[in-house]
Amino acid sequence: LSSCAETQLIVHTAKRLAKSKPSPVKAKGRYKIGNPYQIKGIWYHPKVDYGYNRTGVASWYGPGFHGKKTANGEIYDQNGLTAAHKTLPMPSLVQVTNLENGRSLRLRINDRGPYAYGRIIDLSRRGAQLLGFHRQGTARVRVQVLESESRLLAHHAMSGNIMASIGSPIPSDIKLPKAGVDKDILLPPKGASLVPTQKIPQDSKNSVIRRSTVRERTPVGSVQPDGEITTVAIEPSNIFIQVGAFTQFQNAHQAAARLSILNNVSVTSAIVSGKEFFRVRAGPIKTLSDADFLLESILHSGFDAARLIVD
Template identity: 50%
Template sequence: MSRVDIVGRNVLRGALAAIALAGLAACGTAPPKPTPVADSAPGLPKAGIYKVGNPYQINGVWYYPRVDYDYDETGIASWYGPGFHTKVTANGEIYNENELTAAHKTLPMPSLVRVTNLDNGRSIVVRINDRGPFATGRIIDMSRRGAQLLGFEEKGLAKVRVEVLAEESRAIAAAAQASGSAVQVAGAADGSPPPVAAPRPSVQVEGQALPPPAPTRTIEAPTSVAGRTDEDGRFLPAPVVQQERLPAGPQQIWVQAGAFTIYDNANRLRARLTSLGPSVLSTAMVNDTQFFRVRIGPLTTVEQADSVLAQVIGMGNNSARIIVE
């Protein structure tokens, strides 16, 4: 039974024959095999579209989807499975809990990201094809198989790092757009245009009008990512677990209340938050711009971080989030 605390998801109902991914190239103990699923509706299409999507609001919090090939953040991961298995994802695919997919609040669909469990060093690549998680304080919602491979299925939550694979994400995004309809409403965070598939040349033979070529859904295996392309054209990452070297010492949990380019603004917020726990003000450089970050912590447990985060948001800081460092 899933332990993930998902508040809501706008999904349609559907059904599909599930494909259990097998095999594992991993360091250390092999995670359990995927759970078999009955063949409930053979032949149901699974392919989705390329989608960024409009800004949306869940429980009073606004989210702004965008193309961001520099995305690299830490936080708390959850997972979702039986309650959503065979339902339609936000980009029109059929969710299969045994595939390596995940839900993210803002990244384009599809995108490829590397998720690393900061407690045990296990790291896998998954494809973003859904929106979520909408429980406050969660950074990504893994499929059940992803949670198994990262080793937190039983625990339900994990401290993770999520890094977008830029080159690979551009490749599968272009292929998805070439296959048909695409929804694109936001530009890239780095100012570059969104990925667009190359145009197909027209072919003319004298005296004969040729019909237009049938659309294709071919996706070449992205560089450095093992996987395969299924019959519907989706690139499916292989269940390969890498063992990453973690920083020395435990990864601590913080609530980041805000980040400012003006020191006085950051310091005023820090002073307001002192009643919630130890607050610190630190600096960070992002694209040659200095930011002043206001954080509360370190915090002992995810439950404590959830409580502090709720209070920080309740004070009007809707961009607050949980981070791991």
């Protein structure tokens, strides 16, 4: 080759290599908790809650919001591993488990919603596909905040160092979910055993916090959702409406009396963080549509803390 042709070849090759490299990831979102807000007459109070662990009904959102800004300023990608929540900080990392098929997946909270009364979380289309309810639209789920990962995400977001916002390329060292998620490839292999979920021991909280400090310089990628699906053991469940949780039995009894027109209203006690609460519940309820209708009626009766639960 002539020197001129050789130079052109080198330049052309360099351009191709430059194009093939992942483009720099820019943090488009920001850390956000937000002020209390009201939707459809119901007040929501965003807050940090690293002990968040609730059941409910999940939904998903997609095409109508794809490419638009999320509540913390990211660009929503329906093919990303994200979700919307009414009150959790953005970003937070949560473990979402489908209580109907046992599939469990980590997702990053980066948006507000859902605002249907009986929905606990709104997943991206991809998240719903991976958890196996994309076609049916909803699923009974458990949502748990992953404390150490969420602390680390919060630190990096407040420092302006989010690894990947939803519209940005994901680094090559992060595992991406495979296509064809609606097919049987997501079922566990024959002979595989189901692994029950385990709670993090209380005495491990201090070590969790230490692992989240800046000194270790943990890459943000280590706390990003990786698309890995685990399968956990599940038991048959029912839908209930938890009207409220009261510290005084008399208050719980009065609430139950106000709902005496309904069938199957009960008051049960539970110890939470060493404190006794009296829970007022209606159910079990046969169908989700019945539960949605009843929940809306209870909310408009003044019980604005009422929510769907799965038990």
